[in-house]
Amino acid sequence: MLIYILKRLLIAVPLVFGVLTLTFFITRLAPGDPAAFFIQPGISPNVAEQIRAQYGLNDPVPVQYVKWLANVLQGDFGRSFSRAQQPVFDVIAQALPITVTIAGLTLVANFTIGMLVGIISAVRQNSFLDRFLTVTFLFFYSMPEFWFALMMIILFALKYPLFPASGLNEIGAEGFGPVEFVLDRLWHLVLPLTVLSINGAAGIARYVRGSMLEVIRQDYIRTARAKGLPENVVIFKHALRNALLPVITLMGSSLPFIFSGALFIEVIFAFPGMGRVTVEAIFARDYPLIIASTFVAGSLVVLGNLFADVLYAVADPRIKL
Amino acid sequence: MIDICTKRVYAMFRLAACLMVVLFALSSCNHRNGSQGVVVKGGGAMDSTLVIAMLGDADYLNPVLGSTVTSGNIIGLIYPSLLQSEFDTTTGLLNYMALEKKLREVTPGQGKKDPKGALAKSWTMSEDQRSITYILRNDAFWNDGKRVVSGDFKFSYQLYGNPVIASARQQYLAELIGADKGKVDFDRAILTPDDTTLVFRFYKPVPEHLALYHTSLTPLPAHQWKNVKPDEFRHSPLNLQPLGAGPYKLKSWQQQQEIVLASSRSSNLPKPGTIPLITFRVVPDYTVRLAQLQTGAVDVVEGIKPEDFTRLLKANRQIEIKTVGLRVYDYVGWSNIDQNEYHKSGKIRPHPLFGSARVRLALTEAIDREAIIDGYLGEYGVICNTDISPSLKWACNERLVPHSFDPAAATALLREEGWLPGPDGILQKQGRKFSFVLYTNAGNARRNYASIIIQQNLRSIGIDCKLEVQESNVFFESLQQRKFDAWMAGWSIGLEIDPLDVWGSDLKKSRFNFTGYQNPRIDALCELAKQKMEPTGARAYWLEYQEILHRDQPITFLYWMKETQGFSRRIEGEELNISGTFYNIDDWRLRPSANVAL
Secondary structure (H helix, E strand, O other): OOHHHHHHHHHHHHHHHHHHHHHHHHHHHOOOOOOOOHOOOOHHHHHHHHHHHHHHOOOOOHHHHHHHHHHHHOOOEEEOOOOOOOOOHHHHHHHHHHHHHHHHHHHHHHHHHHHHHHHHHOOOOOOHHHHHHHHHHHHOOOOOHHHHHHHHHHHHHHHHHOOOOOOOOOOHHHHOOOHHHHHHHHHHHHHHHHHHHHHHHHHHHHHHHHHHHHHOOHHHHHHHOOOOHHHHHHHHHHHHHHHHHHHHHHHHHHHHHHHHHHHHHOOOOOOOOOOHHHHHHHHOHHHHHHHHHHHHHHHHHHHHHHHHHHHHHHHHHHHOO | OOHHHHHHHHHHHHHHHHHHHHHHHHHHHHHHOOOOOOOOOOHHHHEEEEEEEOOOOOOOOOOOOOOHHHHHHHHHHHOOOOOOEEEEEOEEEEEEOOOOOEEEOOOOOOOOOOOOEEEEEEEEEEEEEEEEEEEOOOOOOOOOOOOOOOHHHHHHHHOOOOOOOOOOHHHEEEOOOOOHHHOOOOHHHHHEEOOOEEEEEEEEOHHHHHHHHHHHOOOHHHHHOOOHHHHHHHHOOHHOOOOOOOEEEEEEEOOOOOOEEEOOOOOOOOOOOOOOOEEEEEEOOOHHHHHHHHOOOOOOEEOOHHHHHHHHHOOOEEEEEEEEEEEEEEEEOOOOOOOOHHHHHOOOOOOOOOOOOHHHHHHHHHOOOHHHHHHHHHEEHHHHHHHOOOOOOOOOOOOOOOOOOOOOHHHHHHHHHOOOOOOOOEEOOOOOOOOEEEEEOOOOOOHHHHHHHHHHHHHHHOEEEEEEEOHHHHHHHHHHHHOOOEEEHHHHHHHHOOOOOHHHHOOHHHHHHHOOOOHHHHHHHHHHHOOOOOOHEEEEHHHHHHHHHHHHHHEEEEEEEEEEEEEOOOEEOOEEEEOEOOOHHOOOOOOHHHHOOO
């Protein structure tokens, strides 16, 4: 398996590199100017020129590419144009833990809710409850996340002010004790996580339902029932464990979707995570930051897929990689 | 086999759960490390903290580099300033104040700004208007206890003028000795005979008000920055630890989240801020900013849209809307020249549709500007005649009568110009239809609203106007390259009138003359006005300037907008001024929550 992982990682290198090269040319060739902000009355026309010279944007694009390549091969992705010229990885190091936390918690919530709904739907197949859950979840699934988020804010932060509308913590939270601080952080995460997880859970519920229905019809489930085991044990111990196998692969492949969902959520709920970094970098034409964000996102997608494949093999000894 | 497999599955889920707990703890630790210092306890943090919602984070808290509005607001609270300035609403003139001197006498009811915040005791303008000498106070100190001296200014001006640093304020140095030859000669242009004397010398006579404006750039402490090389200036770690002398100092800065300022107990410029803590919180989404103002999570939100006023005030009686203006207007730009021809051969030819002033006048008369104001801005909009704001009372030509909405007159004018209805109802002239695309930038609900009314108005007189919305950066680039025939945009004007960049006939030099409008008389008037040593002396020139623009209609001026800010009623003592919402924020007070009337 180790060889398999190494092979996959080696294949990933040119893949990620290709993505970065594409991003480099797309950003450089798209209209817009990183120095555009400095082109306004009252600001000397020299300023935009000086800024462009500092960023090395006066060179032809192929020359810029060669220079960029030389730096990237040495591990230097450059400094951000729009964020006080911080090294781009410093910007990302501040933002990534926040997004990973949101994505991770969403993943947990997605699977917990999705599995629960999927099991109920499968066990009560074609009942009113099954149909009700299916319709309700599909309703939320088809809702655009940003709109759903705004509706949640209007409902639960404005009409019934139960949760905060934005930010990671309360004003003055630095004075809280550790427990209070963590609770405050969790309280701030309720709305965004609900939005992200209800959307994701709907898809997972469908998978679990399908997988459970298949397993329930297997001989060993009939045997378990025939042995006189209680229904709980049959469902959770014998059926669910086996039904979860295909769901595991979903974990890795759902990572990119959760990251892209976090993008909207971070802008709306004012979380300084990767999503906001990327969106703001795109609007500011902050080329180094766009490329570094793409690198992180691309690597996570590749690793997520690899992780899913490996997990599958680890979970099911019948699969050999 | 199945049992082993299922156990592994469960083990993995357990492992994932543990990982999540670790991650969550990590992200929390990361957050806590960002904060430091005093925490006000008792009575709730909110009672001692003013919370201001902002759209985006500050770029730099360094006056040489900071270029966003947020940066400007915060820098104004942290750093000392040579002079205090104030906008006189009765005359529309800017006044500058040192401790013992004012540029002009204050109209009764004005002059609320305390000159104690100024570093200069007084100034003297030389008779030939070629130099200005400041006498600085000797009791002003940086937060580290070192005295603020004239050398700090000379050092800072060298930074402002350094092309490697590329400060957005280098234009302020344009009159200093050497600037006419392309490089300021700092040894001759700025003299510091002693710690409290500061002399600026110009290569030409400069009006006093302009000299004051251009020499009052915010200083940096030379002793803190002297060892930083220019090419490291933009990313120096010192940018994260601003050393100031103003009423507030930086307590913490969690980038993209919040900036917390604490009242600086040692400040005498003019005094420690009254409110102990001010938090500037980044909330990028408008709806969320509004929700936070409504729930009391933030105290100030700028740029509230008129359509939200009623609901907001009804939902929370502790909110009030304050307005300030008029500095911002929207317009429809018509390309006066044939842009394609200009790009191809550099020749100036009238635009086939908008080249005639009479056609442009007809377009203005065909647009129902009152309907746009009534439908969107209400009492917060005023018809715009030219780019000189009614707030600049000393210069505004109040005799101009706005072109009224008159589709019949517009049709008649167009007929006289040869535009007659074709078989499809669209006007035609020599086989060319009156059809064009009106571009505007994305994400501006007001302009979207206005553009739809404009489209309908023009359609009713037989003009086919298609609408296209572009991403802001792309829109701005196309505008600069003079690619559009027609567009809708806006300007925010400065408080000193200097419109040559927008209307100058030299299209290479006047980078913001997107329409290609050329009128030698406008050029001459702008130059004549600049030569006047006292701004009010140029009034006659500005009146004529406005008459010409009103006649020629190089663009259709739509409306001036009042800027509208939402305030919590727990703030007391705030005075809004056209020069800025936070103009006297160091004097604001917070009513304790228990005393706020419901």
